[in-house]
Amino acid sequence: MAHAPKDSGVSLSSFFDRNKLPSGVKDECDEFVKSRFPEESRPCPFQGYCSYTVCVGTGIIVQFRPFAHKLDLGIITTACEVFGTLAPQTDCLGELGQTGLHIYSMRRLPGVSLIDLRADNDRSALRARLENVVRDFAQLQAISWRHAKLNKDITKKRTVGSSLKWRLELMAARLPRRFRNIVVSALVDLPDIERLPWAFSHGDLIPANVMVCPESGRILGLLDWAEAEYLPFGVGMYGLQELLGEHKDGRFVFYPEAKYLRELFWAELITAIPELSQDARRVATIKQAQILGILLWHGIAFDNGKLDRVVEEGKDDAEIERLDAFLLSPLGSSSSVLRKKRIMLSSPLALVRKIRVGNPCCF
Numbered sequence: 001m002a003h004a005p006k007d008s009g010v011s012l013s014s015f016f017d018r019n020k021l022p023s024g025v026k027d028e029c030d031e032f033v034k035s036r037f038p039e040e041s042r043p044c045p046f047q048g049y050c051s052y053t054v055c056v057g058t059g060i061i062v063q064f065r066p067f068a069h070k071l072d073l074g075i076i077t078t079a080c081e082v083f084g085t086l087a088p089q090t091d092c093l094g095e096l097g098q099t100g101l102h103i104y105s106m107r108r109l110p111g112v113s114l115i116d117l118r119a120d121n122d123r124s125a126l127r128a129r130l131e132n133v134v135r136d137f138a139q140l141q142a143i144s145w146r147h148a149k150l151n152k153d154i155t156k157k158r159t160v161g162s163s164l165k166w167r168l169e170l171m172a173a174r175l176p177r178r179f180r181n182i183v184v185s186a187l188v189d190l191p192d193i194e195r196l197p198w199a200f201s202h203g204d205l206i207p208a209n210v211m212v213c214p215e216s217g218r219i220l221g222l223l224d225w226a227e228a229e230y231l232p233f234g235v236g237m238y239g240l241q242e243l244l245g246e247h248k249d250g251r252f253v254f255y256p257e258a259k260y261l262r263e264l265f266w267a268e269l270i271t272a273i274p275e276l277s278q279d280a281r282r283v284a285t286i287k288q289a290q291i292l293g294i295l296l297w298h299g300i301a302f303d304n305g306k307l308d309r310v311v312e313e314g315k316d317d318a319e320i321e322r323l324d325a326f327l328l329s330p331l332g333s334s335s336s337v338l339r340k341k342r343i344m345l346s347s348p349l350a351l352v353r354k355i356r357v358g359n360p361c362c363f
Helices: 013-018 025-036 073-086 114-119 123-146 164-174 177-194 235-243 258-272 274-278 280-299 317-328 334-339 348-357
Strands: 041-043 052-056 060-066 090-095 101-107 198-201 210-212 219-222 229-232 245-248 251-254
Touching (some): 025 101, 073 090, 073 123, 073 198, 114 123, 114 210, 123 210, 123 258, 164 177, 164 280, 177 280, 198 235, 229 235, 229 280, 235 258, 235 280, 235 317, 258 274, 274 280, 280 317
Antiparallel strands (some): 041 052, 052 060, 060 101, 090 101, 210 219
16 A cells, blocks of 8 residues: 655755755755656655655655765675565665765665654554564564574674674773663673674664554565674664654653563564574573663764764763663663573563463553
């Protein structure tokens, strides 16, 4: 079912200003698209930080990216090989004159963004759709497990995977004190985490990049694979938190059913990866890897892609607020994991049975 794109109201000029491009470059981009494609085109409703994106007809998008954020087509190819149609096939169309912008065309994924799904549904309608979002997110992780590699077989690690220990040590020294025990715990467990299979992980799991069926909530694809790379299995699950709540009145708020949805995710994952059902220790390590992912994605500032500075209160308050919600709140990921650290978890099969039987009081 086709849905008309919504206008996010984003300022397109910010991309061009941020990259110090002359005011006429946007017109050059638009003219290139019109000269190359006969279909009607318009700026896409949701623009990323690192690109200017144009929708062409109903099936294509064209993206303009500066050299610092150009796409590695090998990474996009891997995403398509691992996740099939959930990742958009992408081609390079060259560079735009003397602007330094690299041009890409890619298949437009169906559905609406998770942001739109939330906006278009009241709470009662959203609940059932969220279950499907969470179930499918678990299936995505299971797909990455089946295509995972051993650490020693990753011949070329990218930005994050090649610097896990350094980043944790940086955060241990510079994050606000209330997070440091969590960072130290991840450092202690890092050797075990790195012994997990290394799975191909999406590098920007935010609601705007998750495309879903508006009627059911089933995940139809993921946008923006520019930062994807192989990482220890579980690290890429940092994005689960964004599925369990949303930003309201300046802070992240978990849904009332967040605990149930988190348990549903783990039950679905363990069912999809049968070997985990008898390996409580490995499940515990994967949960610790998920906390590592939260630290890596919200504890290190983006800084236009530099990724070499720890977030600071008063400067990176949005990320600090995410760390507080995801790691320290009662509904966050780390509270139960840290309480049970060094203690074997109950059988993963028990968790599966609990979810399969159902917990009607959760809704």
